[in-house]
Amino acid sequence: AQSVSQHNHHVILSEAASLELGCNYSYGGTVNLFWYVQYPGQHLQLLLKYFSGDPLVKGIKGFEAEFIKSKFSFNLRKPSVQWSDTAEYFCAAGDTGFQKLVFGTGTRLLVSP
Amino acid sequence: DADVTQTPRNRITKTGKRIMLECSQTKGHDRMYWYRQDPGLGLRLIYYSFDVKDINKGEISDGYSVSRQAQAKFSLSLESAIPNQTALYFCATAGADAYEQYFGPGTRLTVT
Numbered sequence: 001a002q003s004v005s006q007h008n009h010h011v012i013l014s015e016a017a018s019l020e021l022g023c024n025y026s027y028g029g030t031v032n033l034f035w036y037v038q039y040p041g042q043h044l045q046l047l048l049k050y051f052s053g054d055p056l057v058k059g060i061k062g063f064e065a066e067f068i069k070s071k072f073s074f075n076l077r078k079p080s081v082q083w084s085d086t087a088e089y090f091c092a093a094g095d096t097g098f099q100k101l102v103f104g105t106g107t108r109l110l111v112s113p
Numbered sequence: 114d115a116d117v118t119q120t121p122r123n124r125i126t127k128t129g130k131r132i133m134l135e136c137s138q139t140k141g142h143d144r145m146y147w148y149r150q151d152p153g154l155g156l157r158l159i160y161y162s163f164d165v166k167d168i169n170k171g172e173i174s175d176g177y178s179v180s181r182q183a184q185a186k187f188s189l190s191l192e193s194a195i196p197n198q199t200a201l202y203f204c205a206t207a208g209a210d211a212y213e214q215y216f217g218p219g220t221r222l223t224v225t
Binding site for chain 2: 006009032034042043044045046049090092094099100101102103104105106
């Protein structure tokens with residue numbers, strides 16, 4: 001079964017700093033990967049997704065993620081964070097064959113102004 | 114109007130009580146899911162349904178049951194609530210792409 005690991009549980013950055021959140025998945029076959037974001041008091045929403053093709057995918061609000069198959073990774077990046085990026089970020093993988101998502105444990109990002 | 118709604122949004126209940134959490138969607142999606150979120154554990158799948166007659170257990174279904182009353186409605190029940198079921202519960206839906214899910218606002222459940 002698919003599993004997803006997020007190694008950074010809490011990240012604190014100052015505004016304008018660059019962000020990279022790690023995500024590793026376990027399944028070596030065809031994989032669909034996602035980043036979801038949960039802003040304080042809000043529900044989860046999709047930030048970006050990778051199905052195939054260009055391994056560098058761009059999402060909303062200036063976020064991007066790079067799929068590196070050899071490293072089983074799908075790290076989330078943003079060149080310059082803003083205070084409004086304070087949120088919890090979840091990496092997820094599609095569990096092939098069962099049509100469901102497997103989520104990582106999440107990373108809480110705090111951006112100080 | 115929200116596409117995925119959950120009721121109640123907050124609930125405090127006592128150990129041993131039966132409680133039902135409800136989810137409704139207007140997206141016309143066939144797939145619906147129930148997750149619980151706990152600090153440090155992320156989201157874990159409780160049950161999921163691909164249509165009214167297709168209900169499947171997720172990774173943590175013990176102590177929970179579900180009912181898919183219609184395409185648009187998917188309810189989660191705790192037959193006899195216990196304190197370690199205190200969590201934030203999310204409903205989600207998905208269309209043809211099962212992996213792109215749309216989440217409701219969540220229900221914060223506290224079992225005392």
